[in-house]
Amino acid sequence: MEKGKLLYEGKAKKIYETDNPEQLIVHYKDDATAFDGKKKGKIKSKGKFNLEISNIFFMLLEDNDVKTHLIRQISETDLLVKKVDIIPIEVVLRNVAAGSLAERLGLKEGTKLNRPILEYYYKNDELGDPLINRYHITERNLATEGQLKLLDILGFKINKILSNYLKEKELLLVDFKLEFGTDSNGNIILADEISPDTCRFWDLNTNKKLDKDRFRRNLGEVEQAYQEILYRLKKDVIV
């Protein structure tokens, strides 16, 4: 499978056409950005680590009957995926207060939430990806009421699967972002990625941050954090 026309270049990925109109190639870059692109940098080997980490999660989710865009890896940094129409909503799940939630509700970072919190953000760089509710979504025709109900169910289900899995790896899933798309049959499937770029992972015992917050907040050992996540996820497989 070879890369065709470059369809889109995002902050962390490039998307290429393929010979098959229902399939795309996603290239994972080492580029890192934060704060709506105001902070820019590179994280060595991030593309490779994220692709592999995300694949592990997506395969785990497929095993648990969550449909994803994943077809197969074709190189260290290239992934073959099903083409979908992305629903322009970022579905965020949170188990522990951090980042914008801590600010919004005046909670101390690290506060364990009583129940998982689900949030919708409008995937729109120009508007700064604002928090939105279901009335905003309906007004902007971003998704139907029925699709939203499914996103909620999938969001909470994925949170449960990933949280339990990561706990076994001595990792706390603080929060994460999901993106979904509709395939040519109108089915909703999980797209984008699940990686230290899109999640907060803390060491379960020390609370050490092992995700993009190390880049955002200049905490150092950024590559090492991404590598550590991959190492922990693959540990069982290797042993």
Add this chain to the structure above:
Amino acid sequence: MEKGKLLYEGKAKKIYETDNPEQLIVHYKDDATAFDGKKKGKIKSKGKFNLEISNIFFMLLEDNDVKTHLIRQISETDLLVKKVDIIPIEVVLRNVAAGSLAERLGLKEGTKLNRPILEYYYKNDELGDPLINRYHITERNLATEGQLKLLDILGFKINKILSNYLKEKELLLVDFKLEFGTDSNGNIILADEISPDTCRFWDLNTNKKLDKDRFRRNLGEVEQAYQEILYRLKKDVIV
């Protein structure tokens, strides 16, 4: 009924105890603030106008079976009300894009919404009254799921009543904020005020702003706008 101890002084109102532990006196001030208190000023006779405007709306709502805190007016700027525990959620209803909604969704101010939009804001000055969703509300114990359902129903109902009423006065109800409280029996009743401080009113034909936006945006003729609203609401009664 005489004013007792000053319980609370807000940006636009003072709240006093009375001899009756279930009743309070609300004093309407002429002080005006905007942008989280960063802009300050006075609007001549605002207290008097707002009290009278708000009373007209609250009596209209009572006539339509919406329970409110209203008992009776005791002076030009003082109102006797039922004491409630305020639910710290601002319920905002919108019919036309303006202010923060226009910004959030990238809509041109004045865009007619397909359906009314309901929003919850966390009534918390320190946090800047952020937009929140029902998961945030549950986490912070601001209201129960059952209470939220009732707030939604009341919000849309009040929007319908006020929109229709104002249309007869050649006024467009662009958006408005509601606050609710629970009385000593746990019943949810409408509290706070409904006035040009808490609503956007536009002339139905010219779109001229007749509300606090004239103060926020330095449009001039601020007092005249408040007076104009009161004049239109009382017109039928006087004739």
